[in-house]
Amino acid sequence: MNSKKISRRNLFKASAIAGGGLMLKLSLPANALEDGATTLVKSSELNFYVKIASDGQITIYAPNPEMGQGIKTTLPMIIAEEMGANWDDVEVVLAPIDPAKFGLQGSGGSMSVTRNFDAMRRMGASAREMLIGAASQLMEVERRDLKAESSQVIHGSGRSMTFGQLASVAAQQPVPVPEQLSFKDPRSYSIIGTSVGSVDNLVIATGLSKFGIDVDVPGMKFASYTRCPRPGGKAISFNRAEIKALPGVVDAFILQPDARSGKASMAFLEGLAELQGGVAIVGDDTWSVFAAKAKLKVNWDESAASADQWSKMVTDARAIAAKGGGEVKLVGASVPEALSDSNNRTIEGFYEFPYVAHVCMEPMNCTVDFRKGTAGKPASMEIWLGSQFPNQVKEIAENMLGVKQENVKVHGLRMGGGFGRRAVHDFAAEAMAISHKSGLPVKLTWTRTDDIHNDYFRVGGFENMKGAVSPDGKLAAWDQHYIGFADSGKPVIGSGLRGNELPMVAFDNASVRQSMMPVATACGAWRAPGSNTNAFVEQSFIHELANLAERDHVEFLTELMGSRRWIDEGNISALNTGRAIDVIKLAAEKAGWGRKMPEGTGLGLAFYFCHAAHVAEVAEVSVDADKNYRVKRVTVAVDVGPIINMSGAINQVQGSIVDGLSTMALQEITMQNGRIEQDNFHQYPVMRIASTPEIDVHFIQSDNKPTGLGEPALPPLAPAVTNAIFAATGERIRSMPLSNAGFKLV
Amino acid sequence: MSKYTLSVNGENLEVDVVPDMPLLWVLRDKLKLTGTKFGCGIAQCGSCTVHIDGVAVRSCVLPVSAVSGPVTTIEGLAPGDDLHPLQSAWIEHDVPQCGYCQAGQIMSAAALLSNNSQPSDDDIDQALAGNYCRCGTYVRIRKAVHTAASFYNADKRNG
Ligand code: FES
Ligand code: FES
Numbered sequence: 090m091n092s093k094k095i096s097r098r099n100l101f102k103a104s105a106i107a108g109g110g111l112m113l114k115l116s117l118p119a120n121a122l123e124d125g126a127t128t129l130v131k132s133s134e135l136n137f138y139v140k141i142a143s144d145g146q147i148t149i150y151a152p153n154p155e156m157g158q159g160i161k162t163t164l165p166m167i168i169a170e171e172m173g174a175n176w177d178d179v180e181v182v183l184a185p186i187d188p189a190k191f192g193l194q195g196s197g198g199s200m201s202v203t204r205n206f207d208a209m210r211r212m213g214a215s216a217r218e219m220l221i222g223a224a225s226q227l228m229e230v231e232r233r234d235l236k237a238e239s240s241q242v243i244h245g246s247g248r249s250m251t252f253g254q255l256a257s258v259a260a261q262q263p264v265p266v267p268e269q270l271s272f273k274d275p276r277s278y279s280i281i282g283t284s285v286g287s288v289d290n291l292v293i294a295t296g297l298s299k300f301g302i303d304v305d306v307p308g309m310k311f312a313s314y315t316r317c318p319r320p321g322g323k324a325i326s327f328n329r330a331e332i333k334a335l336p337g338v339v340d341a342f343i344l345q346p347d348a349r350s351g352k353a354s355m356a357f358l359e360g361l362a363e364l365q366g367g368v369a370i371v372g373d374d375t376w377s378v379f380a381a382k383a384k385l386k387v388n389w390d391e392s393a394a395s396a397d398q399w400s401k402m403v404t405d406a407r408a409i410a411a412k413g414g415g416e417v418k419l420v421g422a423s424v425p426e427a428l429s430d431s432n433n434r435t436i437e438g439f440y441e442f443p444y445v446a447h448v449c450m451e452p453m454n455c456t457v458d459f460r461k462g463t464a465g466k467p468a469s470m471e472i473w474l475g476s477q478f479p480n481q482v483k484e485i486a487e488n489m490l491g492v493k494q495e496n497v498k499v500h501g502l503r504m505g506g507g508f509g510r511r512a513v514h515d516f517a518a519e520a521m522a523i524s525h526k527s528g529l530p531v532k533l534t535w536t537r538t539d540d541i542h543n544d545y546f547r548v549g550g551f552e553n554m555k556g557a558v559s560p561d562g563k564l565a566a567w568d569q570h571y572i573g574f575a576d577s578g579k580p581v582i583g584s585g586l587r588g589n590e591l592p593m594v595a596f597d598n599a600s601v602r603q604s605m606m607p608v609a610t611a612c613g614a615w616r617a618p619g620s621n622t623n624a625f626v627e628q629s630f631i632h633e634l635a636n637l638a639e640r641d642h643v644e645f646l647t648e649l650m651g652s653r654r655w656i657d658e659g660n661i662s663a664l665n666t667g668r669a670i671d672v673i674k675l676a677a678e679k680a681g682w683g684r685k686m687p688e689g690t691g692l693g694l695a696f697y698f699c700h701a702a703h704v705a706e707v708a709e710v711s712v713d714a715d716k717n718y719r720v721k722r723v724t725v726a727v728d729v730g731p732i733i734n735m736s737g738a739i740n741q742v743q744g745s746i747v748d749g750l751s752t753m754a755l756q757e758i759t760m761q762n763g764r765i766e767q768d769n770f771h772q773y774p775v776m777r778i779a780s781t782p783e784i785d786v787h788f789i790q791s792d793n794k795p796t797g798l799g800e801p802a803l804p805p806l807a808p809a810v811t812n813a814i815f816a817a818t819g820e821r822i823r824s825m826p827l828s829n830a831g832f833k834l835v
Numbered sequence: 836m837s838k839y840t841l842s843v844n845g846e847n848l849e850v851d852v853v854p855d856m857p858l859l860w861v862l863r864d865k866l867k868l869t870g871t872k873f874g875c876g877i878a879q880c881g882s883c884t885v886h887i888d889g890v891a892v893r894s895c896v897l898p899v900s901a902v903s904g905p906v907t908t909i910e911g912l913a914p915g916d917d918l919h920p921l922q923s924a925w926i927e928h929d930v931p932q933c934g935y936c937q938a939g940q941i942m943s944a945a946a947l948l949s950n951n952s953q954p955s956d957d958d959i960d961q962a963l964a965g966n967y968c969r970c971g972t973y974v975r976i977r978k979a980v981h982t983a984a985s986f987y988n989a990d991k992r993n994g
Contacts, residue, residue, distance in 0.1 A: 158932070159932070293934035294918075294941065295870070300934075302869075303869035305867060374864035374865065376852075376856045379876070449969065450969040450970070534873070740972065741932075744970045747968075748969075770879035777960075777963075779961075781973040
């Protein structure tokens with residue numbers, strides 16, 4: 090086996106160029122590709138993130154967990170750019186979990202780029218200055234006559250040394266003071282802004298990538314876990330003898346609920362979770378413990394179990410809407426008068442959106458090796474899992490089982506999807522408790538049914554909307570009553586309005602109220618929490634008002650933005666109406682807004698601001714007489730500032746469109762006396778390839794700070810599609826999923 | 836428990852398992868070939884797609900006792916050190932997001948290309964109808980299958 094490195098860039102080029110024929114030799118063992126090429130030459134560490142080998146190979150550590158959002162590629166690109174590295178020479182390695190070196194190693198809220206951009210630039214710039222320092226010393230020239238580019242330090246005279254030649258001396262250079270570092274002029278970027286393939290594409294395409302579910306540790310057993318079908322129930326007894334006698338079963342036991350692991354907050358993302366009561370089965374392989382699970386007969390104590398009922402929630406919400414009232418969030422003094430002014434035209438609509446599940450393609454799983462303390466040696470634990478915030482599981486181990494955090498080692502693996510689900514670690518608490526009780530290293534794998542039933546769902550909700558337009562076609566009143574869900578008096582994640590929504594900050598004739606109903610079903614963060622549902626209501630109702638006023642939607646919506654201004658100057662979480670107007674106009678222009686549409690087809694527009702991103706989308710939809718609808722094309726305009734990885738950014742937008750469409754068209758979680766009624770994909774489908782629209786993505790690369798793109802392209806999709814269906818058919822859809830109203834996505 | 840001899844990626848391997856254990860779990864837990872993924876266990880998502888005699892099947896619902904021909908998994912799709920044209924095309928188009936579904940996608944697409952070297956979008960949609968991508972990479976999957984088909988054909992032309 091030779092140690093020649095496979096550069097993914099080279100591979101990319103080779104595959105593009107080789108075109109016909111295309112057979113590429115892999116000359117490295119698979120694990121070397123995964124772990125970063127294990128070169129035989131000496132490497133020098135310039136800082137925690139950057140290592141350079143004497144043969145010129147640059148290793149860059151990617152600090153944040155990867156769940157498909159591309160961050161393992163994006164953050165190293167920033168470092169490589171500032172260093173003056175050639176991307177071909179870079180091997181990216183996922184950093185070990187070590188917050189002391191790598192800071193908050195978390196992925197959530199589309200914040201990774203925003204939070205890390207400057208830090209990554211500093212790491213790159215710092216390495217660059219050390220390389221330049223080394224070159225100045227070795228070449229005996231002034232620093233100011235040197236520059237770093239293409240993995241070399243080049244002198245004004247044309248002399249140069251490679252990063253590999255400089256590495257060991259560079260590592261001896263004093264570490265530059267962060268405040269004195271300067272950054273490259275964006276106009277000279279050669280990596281940032283280009284299309285770079287994801288660093289793990291090769292291992293993924295060849296089946297060699299390791300996800301949490303693929304972990305295999307010596308002596309490991311396999312486990313399943315079964316909770317009470319009604320959340321909050323606990324196991325009293327079960328057919329243990331029968332289960333233990335099944336082939337491949339090693340052990341089976343009850344776990345009692347354990348609040349010491351920490352309580353999952355439904356109001357804030359904390360990562361902790363209470364261990365839920367249930368029955369664990371440990372065996373020789375996954376199939377044996379799944380098959381045994383299907384034969385379980387459990388006597389449950391349901392005295393404290395959830396009695397949530399979706400149908401009742403709908404009835405209750407309608408009653409609350411009819412009654413009015415609620416907590417006042419914003420008062421528009423002229424609203425009541427405008428709504429009753431007979432010169433104005435008025436409209437009212439009750440909107441509804443369901444609970445939905447994450448259904449990450451990789452079901453939740455976690456492998457734990459708990460080792461009992463012995464004389465003089467404290468108890469310890471090793472944990473392997475895919476998590477958006479892997480370091481947080483240490484706290485669960487300490488709280489629940491008394492294993493000191495310094496004795497817990499966590500391995501963060503690639504996640505087969507996250508979308509907010511892998512920010513809560515209830516499954517890890519289960520795996521820990523099972524390993525602890527059985528005394529064995531175990532891999533707990535959830536069935537798809539576990540994965541759906543035990544989800545921390547995207548919360549459902551309702552909004553009762555009233556509005557008025559004046560005879561001259563202007564918005565006269567906006568009256569919004571949000572009816573959501575709270576746990577212990579606090580709105581759950583994603584329920585209710587934040588206060589930075591468009592009507593709250595930009596309309597001067599808006600009243601907004603909010604009412605909350607209690608919920609026991611677990612709720613959590615789901616891709617663009619809050620925004621993914623409120624966008625549907627807000628942007629649909631704006632379209633209703635535009636139609637009522639007989640105005641063009643683009644014109645009406647941009648008029649609502651008012652003058653071009655940043656609502657709260659300098660605050661990236663505040664709407665900038667100028668950027669909003671620009672993306673709306675761009676999406677409309679690129680979609681051919683205003684053109685004559687054939688019978689049964691329509692264009693629909695929506696805009697939303699969230700996660701510091703301004704996004705507008707236009708959907709082109711055709712609908713037939715049987716309510717079969719096809720989304721032919723979605724045109725997207727995005728302003729998230731400069732783009733780091735163009736290919737990754739487009740991929741995120743395409744994925745958000747598909748996810749948004751899949752959810753609005755097909756998905757709904759319902760509770761019946763606490764029990765989740767959907768068991769697997771036959772009752773909770775995901776959109777298939779044939780329904781995929783053409784997706785046309787445009788970026789306005791403004792000079793704002795770069796911000797994340799994992800979430801914000803999703804919220805405008807649903808209203809863009811339902812607005813297009815209205816344009817095509819005249820039918821207004823106020824409830825998701827569309828399948829409930831007889832609309833079928835084809 | 837019963838003994839079964841399976842041909843997997845060109846090797847004959849013996850396993851001692853219960854007859855109703857789906858091929859998926861034999862591959863993953865017994866043979867440690869974890870490239871084939873578990874997503875649903877009810878033939879809905881396609882994550883577990885492998886070839887038997889060149890035909891794409893869902894290994895999560897196929898008992899080991901019913902395996903009737905040579906099995907190919909993603910690990911064995913391209914013989915030796917080579918990449919399959921689809922794998923190269925997947926890299927060229929930067930298809931994966933989380934990557935979890937992609938082995939199944941590639942296996943379904945490979946079965947298509949072996950019968951139809953110039954698939955239309957409709958052909959691709961049909962052949963991949965059983966494969967979910969929760970991350971929504973379908974746009975790129977389509978493109979990559981077309982690109983791979985062109986590699987395939989060029990390859991044939993060049994002998
Ligand atoms: S795991 Fe086999 S189709 Fe889903
Ligand atoms: S890439 Fe994540 S499910 Fe397809």
